[in-house]
């Protein structure tokens with residue numbers, strides 16, 4: 001498979017599991033027994049009342065409304081490799097600078113490179129000063145492999161997972177992310193499995209009315225109700241934010257809002 005960059009009308013729909021594998025081969029490297037991953041930067045962000053955040057390089061979707069930097073599309077050009085120890089030490093230093101107790105990984109897709117993520121979580125679990133780790137994911141890899149969800153559930157005392165949904169139908173999922181429509185269900189399956197395993201999970205959805213009709217939104221919420229009737233009550237609804245890279249991606253995809 002050719003490495004997919006920005007989404008354009010000509011890009012063939014892709015397999016996001018295969019794109020995750022290809023991306024992993026670019027953004028991860030083994031250092032002895034440890035697995036290092038590329039990050040662009042670390043900083044404290046205002047969400048969740050101030051949280052130290054590491055921004056990973058690379059994703060396995062190509063959402064045309066994505067705000068992530070160009071490292072999403074050109075992972076070989078950006079960031080540097082951090083071992084799990086370097087990641088946790090950097091996050092802790094930032095966390096302490098604001099007197100906080102929570103850390104987060106965001107930016108691209110953190111679940112790419114399972115070994116690196118688990119090594120980071122093992123270090124976090126061993127620290128009494130970190131109370132919470134927030135994992136932000138598109139849910140594709142977690143919905144593909146239940147053993148991954150089971151492994152994450154080992155850390156359920158400290159981990160909260162935020163699954164971000166992109167669409168309410170397979171066709172719209174494919175149109176907005178570039179992935180083949182048959183992968184639409186994976187994030188929903190991830191939510192179900194995470195809840196089954198007792199992992200605190202909440203859902204974010206891109207329901208910007210410029211993209212999503214009321215009917216599609218209704219269908220999406222109905223799918224969430226089928227998993228757990230409480231889920232729709234706590235959904236975080238997102239709108240498009242027009243960063244320069246977002247505008248570029250919308251233009252390349254031929255989307256006019």
Ligand code: SF4
Nearest residue numbers: 059061062063066138
């Ligand atoms: S919005 Fe999230 S899932 Fe979609 S391409 Fe950007 S980082 Fe990946």
